[in-house]
Structures are given as C-alpha cells and as structure tokens.
Amino acid sequence: MAIYLTKESKVLVQGMTGAEGMKHTRRMLAAGTDVVGGVNPRKAGRTVDFDHRTVPVFGSVREGIEHTGADVTVVFVPPAFAEAAVVEAADAGIGLAVVITEGIPVHDSVALTAHARAKGTRVIGPNCPGLITPGQSNAGIIPPDITKPGRIGLVSKSGTLTYQLMYELRDVGFSTCVGIGGDPVVGTSHIDCLAAFEDDPDTELIVLIGEIGGDAEERAAAHIRAHVTKPVVAYIAGFTAPEGRTMGHAGAIVSGSSGTARAKKEALESAGVRVGSTPTETARHVLEALDALDARAGAAQDGAARDGARA
Amino acid sequence: MDLYEHQARELFKEHGIVVPRAEVTDSPERAREIARALGGRAVVKAQVKTGGRGKAGGVRLAADPAEAEEAARHILGMDIKGHPVGTVMLAEPCDIEREFYVSYVLDRASGGFLAIASAEGGMEIEEVAARRPEAVARIPVDPATGVHTATAVRIADAAGLPPQTVDTLVRLWKVLVREDALLVEVNPLVRTAEGRIVALDGKVTLDDNARFRQSRWGETRQEADDSLEARAGAKGLNYVKLDGEVGVIGNGAGLVMSTLDVVAGCGARPANFLDIGGGASARVMADGLSVVLSDPDVRSVLVNVFGGITACDAVADGIVRALDEVRLTKPLVVRLDGNNAARGRALLDARAHPLVEQATTMDGAARRAARLATAASTAGQAG
Numbered sequence: 001m002a003i004y005l006t007k008e009s010k011v012l013v014q015g016m017t018g019a020e021g022m023k024h025t026r027r028m029l030a031a032g033t034d035v036v037g038g039v040n041p042r043k044a045g046r047t048v049d050f051d052h053r054t055v056p057v058f059g060s061v062r063e064g065i066e067h068t069g070a071d072v073t074v075v076f077v078p079p080a081f082a083e084a085a086v087v088e089a090a091d092a093g094i095g096l097a098v099v100i101t102e103g104i105p106v107h108d109s110v111a112l113t114a115h116a117r118a119k120g121t122r123v124i125g126p127n128c129p130g131l132i133t134p135g136q137s138n139a140g141i142i143p144p145d146i147t148k149p150g151r152i153g154l155v156s157k158s159g160t161l162t163y164q165l166m167y168e169l170r171d172v173g174f175s176t177c178v179g180i181g182g183d184p185v186v187g188t189s190h191i192d193c194l195a196a197f198e199d200d201p202d203t204e205l206i207v208l209i210g211e212i213g214g215d216a217e218e219r220a221a222a223h224i225r226a227h228v229t230k231p232v233v234a235y236i237a238g239f240t241a242p243e244g245r246t247m248g249h250a251g252a253i254v255s256g257s258s259g260t261a262r263a264k265k266e267a268l269e270s271a272g273v274r275v276g277s278t279p280t281e282t283a284r285h286v287l288e289a290l291d292a293l294d295a296r297a298g299a300a301q302d303g304a305a306r307d308g309a310r311a
Numbered sequence: 312m313d314l315y316e317h318q319a320r321e322l323f324k325e326h327g328i329v330v331p332r333a334e335v336t337d338s339p340e341r342a343r344e345i346a347r348a349l350g351g352r353a354v355v356k357a358q359v360k361t362g363g364r365g366k367a368g369g370v371r372l373a374a375d376p377a378e379a380e381e382a383a384r385h386i387l388g389m390d391i392k393g394h395p396v397g398t399v400m401l402a403e404p405c406d407i408e409r410e411f412y413v414s415y416v417l418d419r420a421s422g423g424f425l426a427i428a429s430a431e432g433g434m435e436i437e438e439v440a441a442r443r444p445e446a447v448a449r450i451p452v453d454p455a456t457g458v459h460t461a462t463a464v465r466i467a468d469a470a471g472l473p474p475q476t477v478d479t480l481v482r483l484w485k486v487l488v489r490e491d492a493l494l495v496e497v498n499p500l501v502r503t504a505e506g507r508i509v510a511l512d513g514k515v516t517l518d519d520n521a522r523f524r525q526s527r528w529g530e531t532r533q534e535a536d537d538s539l540e541a542r543a544g545a546k547g548l549n550y551v552k553l554d555g556e557v558g559v560i561g562n563g564a565g566l567v568m569s570t571l572d573v574v575a576g577c578g579a580r581p582a583n584f585l586d587i588g589g590g591a592s593a594r595v596m597a598d599g600l601s602v603v604l605s606d607p608d609v610r611s612v613l614v615n616v617f618g619g620i621t622a623c624d625a626v627a628d629g630i631v632r633a634l635d636e637v638r639l640t641k642p643l644v645v646r647l648d649g650n651n652a653a654r655g656r657a658l659l660d661a662r663a664h665p666l667v668e669q670a671t672t673m674d675g676a677a678r679r680a681a682r683l684a685t686a687a688s689t690a691g692q693a694g
Contacts, residue, residue, distance in 0.1 A: 079520065080524065103520045104520060105491055105518050106518050106521075107488065107491055109422075110422060110423050110424065111455075113422045114423065114454045114455065115455075129619070141620055142619065143620075143649065143650060156565070158563060158564060158565020158566065158569075159563050160561070160563025160564075160566035160619060161565035161566055161569055162565075164566060164569075164617050164648075164673070167617070167648060167649065182564060182565065185422045186422075187422075209565070211564075211568060214420075215419075216419065235569075237566075237568040238572070239571075240568075240572050240580075241568060241584075245551050245584075246551075248563075248565075248584065248586045249564040249565070251419070252568065256437070261572075277572075277576060278573050278673070279673060280672065
C-alpha cells in the first residue's frame, strides 16, 4: 500500500520544462514514476523526449487531468509563481500537490495551503524533497537508489536527514518516505503522516525526524500518545543551535524558551518514543524495535500453534 | 530580517499609524540638537535588535537637551545582551493614560496568522500571558479575508481595548501584508491624556524570501555583525559563526545541524554552521572551505556530505581546488556518501594531501575531527 503515493499515481510536473524540472522528471521516470505530463501555458501541445518515454506538455493542470487522469502534481516553478501554480492545481481538483520550490514568501505559503485545504488538495512542502514509495513511485527529488521497499514509514522536516536514515536502514527498506519541509508553514504535518502510517498495513514502524523551531514535534508527541499503536523512533536535530539564529531552514530557529531540541526530545520520550542521539544510533533503535516486533509476532505465532495443537 | 525600532516606526508612519516625533543619531552632540528641536524633553532609546532594553539601562528620559546629550553618550557603545549600541533614537515624550499590547504573529500550528492583544501592555507580554492568560486575547485571522474593521472590532472587544484602537489594528494588518512581514508588534500602544492612540514602540520582522518583490529592502540590508559571516554572505553561503573549534561543512540544513550535534556529543564544540545546499558545485565547496579555514578558532574541519542532488565528486573536486588556492594548515576529515561517492573518494585519494583524511561514517568522522581539534588545542597550550 504505502501512503499518499503508489504505483498507480499519475504525476504531472508543473515547471517540467525548466532546468530543474527536466533533470528531476528524468530521475522520477527512471525510478518508475508514471509521469503523464508537464504543465507550461507557453509550451502547450509540445512533447518532451526522455530516455524511454515521450511526455506531453499541457497548457494547464485542468487540461492535464482531463487528458491523463493525473492525481498528483510536482511543483518546480520559481517562488514568485508557486502560489498561483498550487491554486491552479487545487482548483483543477488535483489530490496531491508536492511543492519542491524553495524560498516561497510565507504570506504566499499561508495563502496556498489555506486554498488547497479548502479545495481538498493535500500539499506536501513547500521547500521539501517530496516523497518516495520505493519500488513504486517517486514524486520529488529524493534519490531513489539508496534504499528499497520495506516495512518502515518515515516522515521528516529535513531532506538530507531523510537520505541519511534511508541509507542507514537500506537493508530493511521503507513503505513511504515523506519530506514535509523545513519552512514555518507547510501543508502536511508530522501528525498527518503519523495518522496515515498508522492506517497503512504495509508500515510496521514509523521514523520521525524533527528539528528545532516551532512545536510540531511536541504536538506529534501528544498525537502519538493518544492515537499511534505502532512503534515510533525519532531523531531531533539542532541541540547545539544557539537562540535567535536561523539554522538554514526558515523554520529552524529557537526563540526564547520554545522550539528547543531538548523540549522536543523530552516530549517524544514521554510519549514512549525512542529518540536517538545521532542518525546512526536512531537507525540502531529502529533495528532493535523491529527485532522486538518480530519476537512478539513469533511468540504470538508459537502461542497460536500451541493453542491449535491443544484444540 | 528584524528591523530596528526606528525602521519599524517609519513603516508604521507610512501606513498612517500615529507615532511620536523622533530622530536617530550616533552622536551625543547631535542628540542635544534633536532634543532641543523636540522641545527640550526627550526619551533616549538604544537601537538594538533585542528586547529588555529598558531593564539594561538602554532607555532614559532626559529633562533637557544637556541631559539628552549625557544620556546618549552613556547609551551609545553599551552592550545589551551581546548587541552593541551603534545608534540612539530620541523621541518626544507623551502623556500616557493607558498602555496596550497588540501584534500579528505567524502561527505555525494553524498555518496562518494570529492577532494577539491585551489591555495590559507596557511590560513583557510573555509574563502577562503566563500570569493571567485570560488577559491576552489570541484570535486567528482568516488569510482569505484578513483584518477589516469587523475583525478589528472583534479583536479589540476580546482584549478589552477601547474602540479608538480599531483603526490602528486595521492599519497594522496592512503593514504585515504589504511589507511581507512575519511579525508586527506594538508594545506599548498607548492612549494619551488627549485621547490619541500612539504606537510608542514597534517591532517588525520581514520575510527574507519576499525580497524579490520588496525592492526597497535594498536600503535596509541586514548588516552581518561578524566579518566571516559577511564574507560568507557575499559568496551566497549559508553560514553561522559559533564559538567552538571544529569547522563543519555539510549539505542540507538538517544534516549540518545534526553534524554539529554529533561533534558536540564527541566532546568538542562546533565552530560554525555551513550548509553548501543542494546540488552544490565545486566552486561553492571551495568557497565554503576557504571561509571556514580563515576562522582563527578552527582547529580541524569536518566535511560531512550525503549526496542526494549534490554529487560527491563535485564536492571532492571543490576540496581539491581549495587545496590549490589556500595553504591547508589544519586537518580536514571528509565523509562522503550517496550520489557519486566512490568517484569523490577516489578524487581525494588521488590528491593524497597529508592533512586530508577520509572517514566512512558520520559518527566516525565527527569523532576523528573532534579528537584532532582537541589534540591541536592541547598542543597549542603546551607550546
């Protein structure tokens, strides 16, 4: 199954004909993504040849959906046009908009996420690496060849930490990895992904990667305590970040007493989440938790066998 | 980007919010003249981008121009929470009858903006909120409609502000939207004895991402307070100076933050945050390395790259280029994984610089760089 993105997902790329759009469309196709079209009003009617596939360019998202049945769009358009691109996609009824664009003004992010929510479109990002369901589909810029399909679901604010954990746990593999982005306002939260992974039969364990700034991880901890039955392992970046300095991501800033890595770690631990102190230790926690799951499943099976013998 | 009080004051004025007459200077003599022009009495306020100026002695009421000069001399050059005072603003005092608090802030949880208002202004709002949460109104603003008179009336009612403040609430929202601000705050907003509503102090944070459509921000450029940060900024690098001894370079904000933590976990202190970003070229890597190496506090450098879009061979090529441009006198530990890692490692092996070594894991690389830095500092103390 996986969450949000599967082999059946039909993907449009807004901004496909730009340099980044071309490069990553090629990669997405190579990863097995069913890219059914690009969108560019000035190049409507043309086609673009990739290695083994010719992809048509549509004048609008609506036209793309009408011709192909697309249900996902990946947005590579520049920051100044990103809000309009997402509004257009939501108005056309797309189910999922993955916004890779970095540097979108916050007022635009507020407007585009609110509009998409009103139209029933899920936004992932902005300023995110996208999401990948290994072996099935890749919507965004996550490298597809560092892991394989498996039983872990991953949700992360950081692109490179996503890659690091995918690589560390490559022997186990992932159901879906979602990079939600490090901006202060994003369309999909840790909680949204936790809930989706909880409902996904292919996901047995969830990895949550957070960082300093805001209180999303604290809210996720409360959600885990109340609603998540699968084991969760977490990693938080930014223990050494000083107050008042932005660490790369627009949202990664400690202000006053809030947003510290320590507070996030404590909140998660008090919800029963194991928190690693480095990415490698986090991966080790995951392996141990999976062993414990397997041992319990094995014991349950043995028990069932015994009960069967008795009957 | 945070604005100084006097810059926030200018924005307020342009949007029709009443502010006291005021002027900024960096000279005590000029402060005397400004006070004279304001009618003799003046409030002399340090211009720093941090709160708690009053408590630190950065705000003084001067009874006459001579006192204003004396106050300015005292305040200029002060250090307030690590912020040196370069300028003071002299403002016309006003007869305060009541003080309020109003702000619009970004609320990440809802993905929108919140109006926060209280009839108990003039002090730190966090304290009021902690002591008497019911005294602080928090009202979400619908991004589709913004703040018009009806919303402003609701905010004023909820916070117990007088009806005269409604106009200011509407205008303050316009400042937020038109200037692409993440935060606008007035504390205190006052009602004077004559019944006027005046913004006595202001704080504005602008959204750096909106620079492309806010052309006049060129004039209010943020000055970096550290020369290394200025140099890095000029090269377009995402660099923050810290006070340790292990230089850190990596790709992606999350991975670099994580690398700092891992270095700290190994008993050393990171000297900086430097994110070369996604898809970094050899040039960017070379620039980054030269900035980090020119920090005299740095005793070893850790390069931690997980190539996603970034190609590790480009990173390695950047390191090799930097070795040709700057004479390396500090040990460099490099960990490359992901996209084109094997080619990158081979490039560094071929260069075979005696001070460059490679590590195969992030934790191992951090441990090694930390050990090299502490060894260097012990050796330094012994010598």
